[in-house]
Amino acid sequence: MIEIGELSDIQVDKRIWDIKRKLSDELFIPVHHYQRDEIVQFADYTGDSLELSRVSAGTQARYIVFCGVYFMAEIARILVSDDKFVFIPNPSAGCPLADFAFSKDVEYVWELLQDIHPRQYIPVTYANSHADVKAFCGRNGGVVCTSSNVQRIFKWILEQNKQVFFMPDKNLGINTVAALGMGNEYCIVDRYEQDNLHLQDCRIVIWKGFCIVHKRFTVEQVQLWREKDRDVKIIVHPECDPELVDASDYSGSTSRIKTMVEQSPSGSKWVIGTEYNLVNRLKQSNRDKFIEPLAKSVCVNMSKNTRRDLLETLLQIEQGDYSQQIVLPEDVREDAKRAISLMLEVS
Numbered sequence: 001m002i003e004i005g006e007l008s009d010i011q012v013d014k015r016i017w018d019i020k021r022k023l024s025d026e027l028f029i030p031v032h033h034y035q036r037d038e039i040v041q042f043a044d045y046t047g048d049s050l051e052l053s054r055v056s057a058g059t060q061a062r063y064i065v066f067c068g069v070y071f072m073a074e075i076a077r078i079l080v081s082d083d084k085f086v087f088i089p090n091p092s093a094g095c096p097l098a099d100f101a102f103s104k105d106v107e108y109v110w111e112l113l114q115d116i117h118p119r120q121y122i123p124v125t126y127a128n129s130h131a132d133v134k135a136f137c138g139r140n141g142g143v144v145c146t147s148s149n150v151q152r153i154f155k156w157i158l159e160q161n162k163q164v165f166f167m168p169d170k171n172l173g174i175n176t177v178a179a180l181g182m183g184n185e186y187c188i189v190d191r192y193e194q195d196n197l198h199l200q201d202c203r204i205v206i207w208k209g210f211c212i213v214h215k216r217f218t219v220e221q222v223q224l225w226r227e228k229d230r231d232v233k234i235i236v237h238p239e240c241d242p243e244l245v246d247a248s249d250y251s252g253s254t255s256r257i258k259t260m261v262e263q264s265p266s267g268s269k270w271v272i273g274t275e276y277n278l279v280n281r282l283k284q285s286n287r288d289k290f291i292e293p294l295a296k297s298v299c300v301n302m303s304k305n306t307r308r309d310l311l312e313t314l315l316q317i318e319q320g321d322y323s324q325q326i327v328l329p330e331d332v333r334e335d336a337k338r339a340i341s342l343m344l345e346v347s
Helices: 009-026 049-058 070-079 103-116 131-139 150-158 170-179 219-228 242-247 254-263 276-285 307-318 330-346
Strands: 030-032 045-047 063-065 085-087 121-126 143-145 163-167 186-189 204-207 233-236 269-273 290-293
Touching: 009 307, 030 049, 045 049, 049 070, 049 330, 063 307, 070 085, 070 131, 070 330, 085 307, 103 121, 103 131, 103 163, 103 204, 121 131, 121 150, 131 143, 131 330, 143 150, 143 330, 150 163, 150 170, 150 330, 170 186, 170 204, 170 242, 219 233, 219 242, 233 242, 233 254, 254 269, 254 276, 269 276, 276 290
Parallel strands: 030 045, 063 085, 121 143, 121 163, 163 204, 186 204, 233 269, 269 290
Antiparallel strands: none
């Protein structure tokens, strides 16, 4: 029997297509925008976290093979029914941003908040977080958000005369506060830094984490492009540093970036500050426009999913081996689902 490692890329692709045809509607492969082209070609749906959350919840397929990072596959497992199976091609595809906030540390700060401002805060976790952090939010009346709906979630909380405890992305939190015109009404915390929690004007408490991919973009890169071509429009992801967002023309989620570029007139010029695979794919599919990355920044964890990983997962499904499926404790799943469902309701 030939091992997967001995097959050529063409042979691997053919076998994946054969299994997709065989399983047909029983199989659903959602793929995040940041995946490599070798994975995107097999997508039944591509999107950002919010889009993929919705389509995963609505699919009738029995087998969901989520091509992204682990927290995304966890979301699918949380949302789909018990008779479905969720897999990720490479389980080591984690998220360094999620690793900034572990549930025990979040709960420690939460208890401090309750001592200082009882029942004033509603916890909000970015989708880029571990399932038990989402479950913490669900147990405490909180909600999940994505970069597409974070402003709406914050406004929904503030309109209730409540305050926000947001984790784990510092830049997304600060950029959202700025977009809402709230000035400096926030403070930064983590497990080891809580000195500002006593401030009366700290309406937004933001966890001290960041995305490695979006940390690589700088104001200096923007300045170089401005000097090179004054006609380019620069759009960046809100996980970038606030100074960079201020120096750019636009900021937005991956879906907003994709939509703005695709709907812009022929001849438009764009420089994009987000993960390189998405930027390069936009460049290839919009050849009537000038599109370049602000800098080449690749999500190494997203890239861990390979065509061979995907084939191995599909072969296991074909053989009835579900041992590698995503499994979560029932209490974690139910509490996290409460927070995600609230997000979908508010959004």
